[in-house]
Amino acid sequence: MRAPGRLANLRRIQSLDPEVDFDEIVRLTARFEFPWDYVQGTGIAFMRDYGIPSIAGLLDRTREFEDHGVKRYDDTILVGDEATLDGIDSPRSHAALRRLNRIHGHYDIPNDELAYVLATTIVGPVRWIEAYGWRPLDPHELVALTRVTTRFGELMGIKGLPETYDGYLTLLVDHERQHFAATPEATRLAEASIRIAREVAPPHLRPLLRRVTIALMDEPLREVLGLPRQPEWFVRAVRAGLRARGRLLRLATPRRTAYRHRPTTYPHGYRLEDLGPVAMLDELNDPHRKAAHA
Template identity: 50%
Template structure:
């Protein structure tokens, strides 16, 4: 398979119908590492909002079990999308995610913002550091996946275009980004998780590398100083060199998709393993479209 064969395939697809398959191709074949980095930066942006980080800090999940909290977030997203958002697997993951969030009183605008980061974050990262930019069909597939996530989580007033998601994100951050000690505590806990993936002598370098890739408004909200120009330039140069190398590699074979390899679950996981232990004892609520009678109960797979 040629390096651009999947791009040609994706350009022939309809994002409004094939968004789940396009998302699978993006996240498992075309940009598996870059997609995860984009989602990771998206989560860091959430910590720049005191109302969000104070809630996360209060749960102490990052301090007590930061790696599990990180893995659970990645795996819940994977479970929702792996077989398609309307598959039984995807809808079961959505019910479980709603059960976890149901304990807290979270404003709709915060849900909208967090959702926007998962649409805007991967596109910005891939366009900046991926081996090629996303095409129009891939961008719209991210939008459609975001809108489908909103539907099953009951998030209201969601944009229908990438420009709308980006505008939502930027307006929210201009209004809500502010420093709070909880921001820094949750961010530090997350950076400790990331640094622990590498040998101890490399950890200070990894921390500086990670901070060098963040924009100044986010750094200020997290309580970190802007990194020196040499660190920013070095980090960006390293990632662009990686992109040039990846561009010369053959396409990932269809029989070898990239799937999560969570450190917290070396022998696999079940849906009930994900999230806090107390969530298992809370009742599962129907999804919004099940309450409205709009879903026909089909569990079609797109894998």
């Protein structure tokens, strides 16, 4: 059983060419069909980065998660929004990705790590929707998500990116098989991320948020982050609850307005110039320095 019109967006997606209309398909998928799921899947996926010791070490040294956690969380989502709201090759997107590249340019990040982090941003939401979404993803959606992800990476200067979703999944699995390792930095980052999530969550969700977050992790991720194992009954209950939510959403009317992130850091709106590490903002926004780094 489904609500009237529940499959209207899916039919629209199936009528489009994912090799050409990828921006529109991703907009429908991420902002209308699965907005909450997409955000949750991305959030869990970002924590996979901490399982790579060199990535965890760099993120830990910046202290952005400890000192400016909610801003770091908001800025990450907003850069993604800026890159996709008008299309991945729009002037707005290119401006956002130039800024992201300037931020990353302060650090010596190898190509394979940038590619791995990019892979988490597509594999995470897809895995989540496969497990808890109200319907399966259509093949058109997987192709469109892959096209946008790859173009995002190309604009970041990442080389040798996959051309299919399965290619990104293989990239992620292979990189983790070679590099996943528990470190104190990984645990600190994971706990800081959970504190950030608790801070931005509705008050009634905060008491159990840490335990629920851990329960949603696969065992390799939980172990590499050094987080405590949750009782099996609790893990089953959390996951069953999310699957039940997915079934109930089949009865919901389609979303009529596109989802937009509401940043705690910028309650009255933001500009691109606001985004980035606090310590870098003057340099990022100085036109003379910008020219020097171009």
